Amino acid sequence: MKKYILILLGIALYTQVSAQSGLKSGSQAPLFSGKDNSGKTVDLKNLLKSHKAIVLFFYRGQWCPYCNKQIKELQDSLQLLTTKGVYVIGVTPETGENIQKTVSKTNASFSIIQDTDYRIMKAYDVNYRVDDALNAKLKSYGVDLEKNNGNTDHVLPVPATYVIAPSGKIIYVHFDKDYTKRTTVHAILNSLN
Template identity: 55%
Template sequence: MMNYQLTLTTLLFSALPLVGRAQSAPARTAAPLAVGTVAPAFKGKDAAGRPVELKQLLKKGPVVLYFYRGQWCPYCNKQLSQLQDSLQLLTAKGAQVVVVTPETQENIGKTVEKTKAAFPIVQDQGFVIMKAYNTAFTVDPATALKYKGFGVDLKKANAASDDVLPVPATYVIGRDGRIKFTYFNPDYKQRVSVRRIAAAL
């Protein structure tokens, strides 16, 4: 079983190196919001059904906003596990962490099980938050079909009519509501470290 999982992961994430890069018209719009701009307001619910709203969070301190692709992505699971392990580096600076994903609540539950995440994870229905932060892109049909071949049906995973994923970006939002730091890399294998985020705070 372990060998199969390793082979599956290797094939899925080595054979498809361009997933996460701009490949279609919607994809080309994925670009980071500029430092200094006002962060788009958003609200949603976490895995426990609790409301999560940027405006309310900023009353308590700066917000670190992460985007991830789904529980099926080993790079996302690794990043969230590391984030959980080093969470105190951010909370010690008064920051609150919010994570946004297009995946369903059921799949968010799987993510929590895999990563032990204790921070709020918000389901972005309709990709509203992803679009507001310019992280959303449409996966081209050929690549989406290859994903299905490896058991990853993006439409089913996200309960959506389109094959859409976020660039796994990270934003630091100051208490004044403006973006202080961005990490935006179309290469989904590259993620920003918690220490770098802590330094940005």
């Protein structure tokens, strides 16, 4: 029954994000700066100067099992990625308290930025608003977006991943409106060659 519910929610979310298309490979990555979960300023322009690539991914929240699985996989391969000069950044609308829950669930040790005003999500064209009907369904399954994100507008990101070269050019994109489909670390590593 739970799998059936997740499929229905996935279909409903897919129809809501149909207008979003994300940025394409070859595009210039929009620059941004923000405080991460450890209080450190994360500035894309500066990181591009000191790393061979940036992996920028967007996730919905600590309540999403697919997000937690992806974050755990990135964490499990973090040493391999950092050895290749990669810096990993997660972006989410969830509150700092909920980011800490994500960290506890996944042992994530890379930077995670709370995108309170959706500035980064909008720049990468991954933001969408969950309508009232779907929000009510999510609440009935124990997902309270207002509590999780600390606001009432119900904005989430398409869980996209971008790999950005030192030039600022996007060299790899995984953008799938089906929130259950995520990129693999293998695909990220292949994009670095």
